[in-house]
Amino acid sequence: MRAPQSPTGARAQALLEQLTTAEKLRLLSGATPFWSGMADIALRDASHRHPWPAGVLPRLQLQGLHFVDGPRGVVLEGGATTFPAPIARGASWNLELEEQIGEAIALEARSFGANWVAAVCVNLLRHPGWGRAQETYGEDPVHVGALGAAITRGVQRHAIACVKHFALNSIDSSRFLVDVQATPRVLHELYLPQFRDCVDAGAGSVMSAYNRVNGTWCGQHQPLLSEILKRRWGFQGLVVSDFIFGIRDGLAALLAGQDLEMPFRMVFEGCLPAALAAGTVPMERLNDAVRRQLQLQLAVPAGAYPSSLRQCKAHRRLAREAARQAIVLLRNEGNLLPLRGVRSLAVVGHLAAEPNLGDHGSSDTRPTPATVVTPLEGLRQVAPELALHHSDGSNPGQAAAIARRCDAAVVMVGLDWRLEGEHIHPGDIAPILALIPPPDWLLKRVGPRRLQPWWSPMARTIAWVTSHGSARSGGDFASGDRTTLTLPPAQVELIERVAAANPRTVVVLMGGGAILSQAWQQRVPALLLLWYPGQEGGAALAEVLLGDVCPSGRLPFAIPTHPSHLPPFAPRAQQVTYDLWHGYRRLQRDHHPAAFPFGFGLSYSRFELSAAVVRRRDGQAVELSVQVCNAGAVAAAAVVQVYLEPPGLAVERPPRTLVAFQRVPLAPGESRRISLEVPPRRLAFFDEQRDGFVLEGGRHRLVVAQHSEDPGLVCELELQPDWVGP
Numbered sequence: 001m002r003a004p005q006s007p008t009g010a011r012a013q014a015l016l017e018q019l020t021t022a023e024k025l026r027l028l029s030g031a032t033p034f035w036s037g038m039a040d041i042a043l044r045d046a047s048h049r050h051p052w053p054a055g056v057l058p059r060l061q062l063q064g065l066h067f068v069d070g071p072r073g074v075v076l077e078g079g080a081t082t083f084p085a086p087i088a089r090g091a092s093w094n095l096e097l098e099e100q101i102g103e104a105i106a107l108e109a110r111s112f113g114a115n116w117v118a119a120v121c122v123n124l125l126r127h128p129g130w131g132r133a134q135e136t137y138g139e140d141p142v143h144v145g146a147l148g149a150a151i152t153r154g155v156q157r158h159a160i161a162c163v164k165h166f167a168l169n170s171i172d173s174s175r176f177l178v179d180v181q182a183t184p185r186v187l188h189e190l191y192l193p194q195f196r197d198c199v200d201a202g203a204g205s206v207m208s209a210y211n212r213v214n215g216t217w218c219g220q221h222q223p224l225l226s227e228i229l230k231r232r233w234g235f236q237g238l239v240v241s242d243f244i245f246g247i248r249d250g251l252a253a254l255l256a257g258q259d260l261e262m263p264f265r266m267v268f269e270g271c272l273p274a275a276l277a278a279g280t281v282p283m284e285r286l287n288d289a290v291r292r293q294l295q296l297q298l299a300v301p302a303g304a305y306p307s308s309l310r311q312c313k314a315h316r317r318l319a320r321e322a323a324r325q326a327i328v329l330l331r332n333e334g335n336l337l338p339l340r341g342v343r344s345l346a347v348v349g350h351l352a353a354e355p356n357l358g359d360h361g362s363s364d365t366r367p368t369p370a371t372v373v374t375p376l377e378g379l380r381q382v383a384p385e386l387a388l389h390h391s392d393g394s395n396p397g398q399a400a401a402i403a404r405r406c407d408a409a410v411v412m413v414g415l416d417w418r419l420e421g422e423h424i425h426p427g428d429i430a431p432i433l434a435l436i437p438p439p440d441w442l443l444k445r446v447g448p449r450r451l452q453p454w455w456s457p458m459a460r461t462i463a464w465v466t467s468h469g470s471a472r473s474g475g476d477f478a479s480g481d482r483t484t485l486t487l488p489p490a491q492v493e494l495i496e497r498v499a500a501a502n503p504r505t506v507v508v509l510m511g512g513g514a515i516l517s518q519a520w521q522q523r524v525p526a527l528l529l530l531w532y533p534g535q536e537g538g539a540a541l542a543e544v545l546l547g548d549v550c551p552s553g554r555l556p557f558a559i560p561t562h563p564s565h566l567p568p569f570a571p572r573a574q575q576v577t578y579d580l581w582h583g584y585r586r587l588q589r590d591h592h593p594a595a596f597p598f599g600f601g602l603s604y605s606r607f608e609l610s611a612a613v614v615r616r617r618d619g620q621a622v623e624l625s626v627q628v629c630n631a632g633a634v635a636a637a638a639v640v641q642v643y644l645e646p647p648g649l650a651v652e653r654p655p656r657t658l659v660a661f662q663r664v665p666l667a668p669g670e671s672r673r674i675s676l677e678v679p680p681r682r683l684a685f686f687d688e689q690r691d692g693f694v695l696e697g698g699r700h701r702l703v704v705a706q707h708s709e710d711p712g713l714v715c716e717l718e719l720q721p722d723w724v725g726p
Contacts, residue, residue, distance in 0.1 A: 012294035015060060016287060023057060024290045025272055028254070030054045030263035031064065034436055037264045038244075048075050048366055051114035052243075052263035055293050062297060065160065067262060068114035070105050071121050071135045072358060072534065073365045078307070080108045081315040081535065082365040082372070084322050085358045086121060086147075087512050088531035090137030090556035091601075092325035093639045094663045095150040101322060102154020102161070104315045110158055110305035116296075117155050118162040118207065122148035122194040123169045125513075125557055126582045127569040129482040131172040131420045134358050134512025134532055138556025139583035140598065141190055142658045142682060145197030152201040158303070160296050163198040165209035165242055167191055167224060168578060172421075173480040173571035176245060176428035179212040181577040188686040188693070190580065196233055204296050205238040208258065210246060219246045225257030232726050238292045243362075245432045251275045259289040266436055311371060316536060323533040323540035325637070328553035329602040331527035336504055338547025338604060339408055344387040345379070346403040348498055349412035349491075352376045353390060356414075356510050358532040359421025367535050375412055375508070375530075378538025383546055393494045400501035408504040410545065413491040414530075415511030423480030481571035485516045485563055492520055499523045508541065514559045518595060529553070547604065552637035552663070554601040558584040558594040558708065565592045584708040585654040599641050599658075599707035605632025605668070609640065612704045614715035622678040624715060626704050630666035637665040641705050642676055643712070644683060647698030651685055656708060659683065678702070684724045697721035 019027075031053040032040075040046035047069065056064035074080035083089070083101055092098070102119060109117045121135040122144050137147040148163065155161035168180040168191050182191065195206065206229060209218040218224060219241050229235045240260045247253045250267040261268040275281045309315070329337065339345070355372040357365060373381065379388055389406055391399040393413075403409035486492070499505040499520075506526040509515050510533075521527055528551070530541055543549040560566055567582045581589055584598035594600075612626040628638050642660040646653045660676040683700060684693035697720050705712030 008295055008298045011298050012291050015062070015294050016291050018060060019290065021276070024286055025269075025276070027055050027057070027290050027293055028259070028272065028286075029261045029265040029268045031056050032264050034264040034266050047362065048077055048364065050076070051112060051116075054260060054262060055297055062294075065116045065293070065297060066114045067116045067118065067162070068109050068112065069362045070109060070117050070119045071363045072532070073105060074108045074112060074114070074117075075363065075365055076112050076114075077366040078112060079310040079367070079371075080112075080365060081311045081319055082357050082367045083319045084326050084534040084537060085134040085512060085532040086137050087125075087134045087556060088326035088533060089322055090143065090147055091328050091529070091531065091553040092322065092663070093143070093554055093661055094325055095146055097322060097325065098147050098150040099154040100318055102151035103157050104154075104318055106155040106158035107305060107309045108315070110303070111307050111309045114159070115300045116160040116162060116205070118164055119155055120148050120152050120161050120163040120198060120203065121165070122163060122198060123165055123167075124191055124194070126170045126578065127566055128485060128514035128557060128559075129569050129571070130170050130513065131359070131481040132361075132422055132512075133420070135363055139558070140556075140658050141193040143556060143661065145194035146661070148194050149197040149201035152198045152203045156202050156204065158301055158305070160204035160300060161198070161202075162205045162207050162240065163195060163203045164207035166195055166206050166218060166229070167209060168213050169209035169211055169218075171211070171481060171569075171571060171573070171576070172423050173425065174428070174573055175210045176425070176432075177574050179215055179575045181214055181575065184688045184691070185686045186578055186580055191578065192228065195229075199229070199233050199235050199237075203237060204299065205240050206235065207240050207242055208246060210242050217248050219258055220249055220253040220256045222256035230257055236292065236295070238296050245429050248432065251280060254281060254285060254289065259292050270436070311367070319534045320536035320540055323537040324543060324549050326531055326533065326553050327540065327544050327551050328529040328555055329527075329544075329551040330529060330596055330600075331521060331525070332602050333525040336525045337506065337545065339506075339545055340547070342386065342407040344389065344406040346399070346406040346409040346498070346502065347376050347379065347388055347390045347412070348393050348399045348403065348409060348494065350392040350394070351414060351416070351510055352410070352412040353392065355535075356416050356532060357534065358512065359417040361422025363422070372535045373538035375410075375538040375541050378540070378542040379545075381539055382542035382548065396494050396497040399494060400497040403498045403505065404501040406502065408506065409498050409502045410506045410508060411495055411498050412508050412510065413487055413495065414509045414515060415513070419488075420482050420512055421480065481569070482513060483569070483571060485514060486519065487515060487517075495520055496523060506545065514557060516559065516563065516595070518561055529555075550604045550634050550636040551601065552603065552639070554599050554639045554707070555596055556598075558587055558598040559596040560587060560592065561595045565590065580654065585657065588655045588708070594709065597707045597709040599639065599705070601639070601707075603632070603636050605630055605634050605636035607631065607636075607638040607706065609704055609706070609713055612713040612715050614702055614717055616717065616719075620680060622680075622683065622702070622717065623675055624660070624678065624702055624704065625673055625675045626713065627671060627673050628664050628666065629671040630668060633668050635665070635667050637663055639663050639706070640674065640676070641707065642678065643703045643705055643708065644678075645701035645703060646683070646685075647696050647700065649698055650696050653685060656703065658708070659702070680722075680724045683719070690723070692726040693724035695719055695722040695724055
């Protein structure tokens with residue numbers, strides 16, 4: 001959200017002038033009292049039962065903002081559509097599809113009474129062990145930013161998009177502790193551009209992160225919230241804290257640019273009235289925060305949103321199409337896939353018959369089990385004539401015996417919420433809860449003097465209840481970050497036993513982060529990545545396995561051959577340093593070929609790229625055109641990727657970086673010429689001395705490729721040194 005439309009801005013100003021100081025202060029916090037809200041979470045799983053309100057003021061007919069989470073669909077119970085997890089949708093590389101999903105999520109959110117949707121997570125996947133890898137789109141800022149901007153545009157048609165978590169939030173198990181050190185260049189080239197893309201796309205709100213950056217908590221980080229987000233990028237929307245534990249010092253947070261504490265009346269309510277009375281909070285800053293919220297309220301589109309929108313046919317079709325386009329074919333020796341002439345199929349693994357939609361944290365959706373199409377059910381629906389023989393895999397010998405009797409075998413293995421996901425460590429949040437005054441009834445009953453000695457231990461108990469009782473399973477959200485990137489040994493044994501029994505074995509991996517398969521992948525001819533595929537994923541998988549749909553997914557991150565090729569990753573670290581080197585950038589710098597490169601994915605067809613031409617338009621953006629041909633016999637989609645190989649003379653730069661991409665669906669034999677635009681900032685580096693992006697002089701090579709290690713087609717462009725901008 002760049003600049004408000006003048007009528008909205010004028011109306012917001014008129015409302016602001018009617019507010020009392022007390023009303024303004026109340027608008028800075030969520031509408032729910034802290035202690036009753038905590039009880040609601042612990043006892044009723046409230047975040048999955050109703051939206052969280054803020055800014056409700058009946059005197060002025062302000063209906064408020066009503067927040068709901070939803071990276072893979074609206075998280076409330078009541079029948080919302082569950083789409084593939086964002087990391088799966090990142091594998092589609094399809095911006096139009098992601099925009100449609102954003103609109104569908106917003107429509108369904110409105111049907112629950114919500115008008116503010118946290119569906120946009122654009123934190124970079126720095127390390128595949130991150131427990132919430134599933135909630136973002138991948139490891140590259142151009143790719144993540146383009147998809148984040150797409151879903152932002154879709155959400156904003158019917159609601160307010162909330163973009164999270166600003167910034168450098170890519171460790172989960174220590175997110176309430178960790179201090180991420182990063183230079184300005186690292187910030188502006190890698191960890192902030194995708195947020196800027198979402199702001200440019202019209203995002204109405206940005207959520208600050210829990211962690212620290214360069215020593216300061218993100219919720220009170222003046223350089224991030226005010227200098228960069230609001231001033232440099234011109235963001236006119238609302239900055240909101242991450243939930244419950246996002247603000248440590250209320251006065252510092254407000255002065256730094258924090259506009260709203262959610263979802264409870266907590267730190268702001270406890271300190272800002274006194275600070276305002278003492279003159280330490282300028283009225284101008286208070287008015288700015290309130291004005292931003294009023295502008296958002298006035299920008300919410302009017303309209304009727306019936307409950308029939310939830311899981312409507314159009315949205316289920318959209319979920320199925322997203323699952324199709326997300327599937328990545330990693331290996332297909334001897335063209336085993338698609339399965340032809342198969343009359344009997346062994347389907348092995350408990351994940352084949354169980355819904356596996358992602359973690360059980362804040363992004364957890366709640367479809368009824370009957371509406372989720374598992375892989376086994378998908379095969380039944382798509383190929384009712386096929387004789388299916390299922391084993392849950394608990395007895396590998398029995399599973400192998402079943403596989404031996406069948407024409408082919410599919411082994412479903414991978415991750416679930418027990419192995420990766422969101423995590424709250426009770427000891428980390430207890431100090432924050434200890435800052436909150438006890439409820440009035442407890443103070444009156446016990447008295448401040450008697451209560452003080454045991455209030456901190458009680459806060460630790462409340463923290464434990466919060467981190468355990470709010471999960472639907474009655475246990476932790478999940479195990480948090482992963483330190484082991486291989487499959488559990490029992491799953492590897494299952495693969496090996498089944499593959500030994502039937503040479504026509506397909507392994508299908510589920511999960512959010514990368515799974516290293518070097519130890520066993522040569523034993524199986526075919527390997528697919530299904531991700532957390534949403535409620536229609538089983539049908540999509542069946543269509544790909546049987547050849548009704550050609551796989552078109554491309555990896556949104558590089559998978560290394562060995563974990564030592566990744567950056568250091570300590571889930572409980574209290575301080576880490578982020579640099580320019582992770583993912584495919586790090587692998588290329590260190591001359592480590594990936595097991596499966598960034599942007600890689602096989603197809604049942606093949607593609608030819610030719611006649612690449614590059615030109616600079618009006619001394620600004622670079623335009624590159626290329627001919628793309630589907631040289632195969634089936635309809636298929638290519639993902640054309642453009643990588644920059646910079647001169648690298650002024651500063652050290654990655655050997656290759658993604659600067660543009662386009663998904664291109666083609667009929668058999670069809671050829672099409674496409675154009676891709678490369679903005680100047682993507683060709684530049686961030687010069688810390690000049691505090692902005694600078695174009696390096698010299699020969700720039702633009703490589704049109706099908707993945708990050710593809711030699712591709714090379715176009716050269718001679719550029720002069722130039723200032724690009726802040």
